[in-house]
Amino acid sequence: MIRIGDAPRVRRLLIGVALALTALFLLLPLVAIFAQALMSGIDVYWQNLSDAYTLAAIGLTLLVAVITVPVNLVFGVFLAWLVTRFEFPGRRLLQTLIDIPFAVSPVVAGLVYLLLYGRNGWLGGWLDANDIQIMFAWPGIVLVTLFVTCPFVARELIPLMQAQGSREEEAAVTLGASGWTIFRRVTLPNIRHALLYGVILTNARAVGEFGAVSVVAGAIRGETNTLPLQVEQLYQDYNTVGAFTSASLLALLALLTLAAKAALEWRAARRETAT
Amino acid sequence: MIAQALTRRRERRVLPGFGLSLGISLTFVSLILLLPLTSLVGQLSQLSWSQYWFLITDPRLLASYTVTLLAAAVAALFNAVFGLLMAWVLVRYEFPGKRLVDALMDLPFALPTAVAGITLATLYSSNGWIGRLLEPLGISVSYTWIGIALAMAFTSIPFVVRTVQPVLEDLPAEVDEAAMTLGASDGLAFHRVILPYLWPALVTGTGLAFVRSLGEFGAVIFIAGGKPYETEITSLMIFVKLQEYDYAGASAVASIVLATSLLLLLAINLWQGRFIKRLHGGRG
Numbered sequence: 351m352i353r354i355g356d357a358p359r360v361r362r363l364l365i366g367v368a369l370a371l372t373a374l375f376l377l378l379p380l381v382a383i384f385a386q387a388l389m390s391g392i393d394v395y396w397q398n399l400s401d402a403y404t405l406a407a408i409g410l411t412l413l414v415a416v417i418t419v420p421v422n423l424v425f426g427v428f429l430a431w432l433v434t435r436f437e438f439p440g441r442r443l444l445q446t447l448i449d450i451p452f453a454v455s456p457v458v459a460g461l462v463y464l465l466l467y468g469r470n471g472w473l474g475g476w477l478d479a480n481d482i483q484i485m486f487a488w489p490g491i492v493l494v495t496l497f498v499t500c501p502f503v504a505r506e507l508i509p510l511m512q513a514q515g516s517r518e519e520e521a522a523v524t525l526g527a528s529g530w531t532i533f534r535r536v537t538l539p540n541i542r543h544a545l546l547y548g549v550i551l552t553n554a555r556a557v558g559e560f561g562a563v564s565v566v567a568g569a570i571r572g573e574t575n576t577l578p579l580q581v582e583q584l585y586q587d588y589n590t591v592g593a594f595t596s597a598s599l600l601a602l603l604a605l606l607t608l609a610a611k612a613a614l615e616w617r618a619a620r621r622e623t624a625t
Numbered sequence: 626m627i628a629q630a631l632t633r634r635r636e637r638r639v640l641p642g643f644g645l646s647l648g649i650s651l652t653f654v655s656l657i658l659l660l661p662l663t664s665l666v667g668q669l670s671q672l673s674w675s676q677y678w679f680l681i682t683d684p685r686l687l688a689s690y691t692v693t694l695l696a697a698a699v700a701a702l703f704n705a706v707f708g709l710l711m712a713w714v715l716v717r718y719e720f721p722g723k724r725l726v727d728a729l730m731d732l733p734f735a736l737p738t739a740v741a742g743i744t745l746a747t748l749y750s751s752n753g754w755i756g757r758l759l760e761p762l763g764i765s766v767s768y769t770w771i772g773i774a775l776a777m778a779f780t781s782i783p784f785v786v787r788t789v790q791p792v793l794e795d796l797p798a799e800v801d802e803a804a805m806t807l808g809a810s811d812g813l814a815f816h817r818v819i820l821p822y823l824w825p826a827l828v829t830g831t832g833l834a835f836v837r838s839l840g841e842f843g844a845v846i847f848i849a850g851g852k853p854y855e856t857e858i859t860s861l862m863i864f865v866k867l868q869e870y871d872y873a874g875a876s877a878v879a880s881i882v883l884a885t886s887l888l889l890l891l892a893i894n895l896w897q898g899r900f901i902k903r904l905h906g907g908r909g
Contacts, residue, residue, distance in 0.1 A: 375779060376729045378755075380736075435640050438643075448658075461876065462664055496657050603735075
């Protein structure tokens with residue numbers, strides 16, 4: 351069989367250009383992060399990592415992820431169930447609304463939360479009077495992170511659940527299964543991989559969000575700095591090695607995310623060829 | 626009548642959980658998405674039209690629109706070409722390290738934007754690994770619009786690759802064969818046969834990359850340097866106005882950014898919908 355671009359000369363040229371560009375634009379930056387972090391040796395690297403402010407930033411980042419990931423997991427599953435299993439007016443609108451966080455610049459996301467909960471905001475006066483601090487504190491960071499990461503799980507589930515249809519679940523209903531049983535025994539096994547992938551994406555974004563968080567965090571060292579904000583502050587302080595040390599943790603997490611994604615896809619492909 | 630309609634609707638809902646999932650979804654969407662967005666509308670409603678117009682046509686802001694649009698357009702075009710090449714190579718050829726290259730394509734989505742930002746700024750600074758090589762050639766990337774375009778291009782790499790790749794995988798082999806047996810050259814066959822087939826996916830991916838680039842913040846600000854009238858992107862202008870406690874100004878700019886990206890996203894969805902309809906013989 352002859353196919354377009356199969357001549358050895360064309361093939362070698364295209365693969366060569368593709369690999370060169372990938373090395374320049376993707377691989378080199380990745381290598382640079384670790385090279386910069388380890389520039390002054392491994393001892394300095396550990397010293398930078400065990401800095402009190404960096405540790406506090408790691409703690410806060412974990413807290414944000416631990417809250418936002420489960421909340422958006424639950425929301426994503428319910429939303430996907432709603433729009434793929436039922437017909438109702440406004441279904442399309444709901445699906446469009448959920449795309450807003452993808453389209454909006456993260457700075458705008460931060461701004462709207464500041465307008466709502468900030469000192470001069472709609473709820474700001476009431477919050478102030480009751481001594482509740484949301485902006486420039488961790489609850490604000492959690493809220494904007496919920497905003498920017500809310501589409502990921504639903505976006506992974508909706509196309510899949512739509513394609514699978516609801517016949518299996520309907521069969522379970524006629525057999526008298528309860529809602530929870532249907533979800534756990536029928537739906538969940540079918541959507542397991544997509545759900546896991548959605549969670550991985552949500553987690554990556556929750557840990558790495560910068561624009562939205564930088565608007566509402568107020569950059570108080572050791573208190574409201576997440577890891578990406580800590581990276582920025584160290585970089586602005588001309589502490590390049592320190593900045594890249596924190597950055598290397600985030601890069602490591604990115605690599606784990608890519609590996610998890612590749613593993614999920616590999617398993618899905620293997621299952622497809624097995625059946 | 627109404628009772629009948631209601632029971633009919635009831636009957637169609639065989640599966641449980643409608644009320645619960647509707648309740649949870651609406652509560653979440655209202656509290657997390659809509660309520661904060663209405664506060665923007667509330668803030669803007671305090672402005673008169675002439676005040677609003679004055680705020681959004683500030684010369685420094687107009688310069689930022691130009692830089693942002695120009696850099697995002699260049700970044701999207703770069704990604705159209707690069708994404709098409711990568712999708713082609715990953716689908717059509719076998720070579721060592723292919724799985725690794727495929728996985729690397731998603732790096733820009735997995736890597737936090739601030740990390741991408743400081744890395745690119747360091748690599749392309751005048752004493753960085755790449756900047757050092759470019760300086761003798763008279764090309765400076767840091768603190769210019771080229772740097773902004775570069776950072777935008779980096780963060781939006783996956784869009785074109787990942788929209789074109791599945792379409793190319795589904796392309797039947799006969800299409801190639803027919804073109805080649807009729808004696809067309811590689812270039813002609815690609816241009817006349819493959820490209821029209823990939824066009825909808827390519828435009829969608831490029832459009833998404835453009836929208837993402839317009840809103841990019843974390844990756845851009847470090848390499849851009851933020852010189853007024855020269856390398857300030859529009860997202861940064863919102864940030865600057867907030868630091869000056871100019872909430873009205875920040876909201877006015879945000880409304881422009883928000884409206885632009887929503888309109889573009891709507892246009893992309895409509896465009897995509899048209900093609901899906903055509904592919905399924907008129908049924909969408």
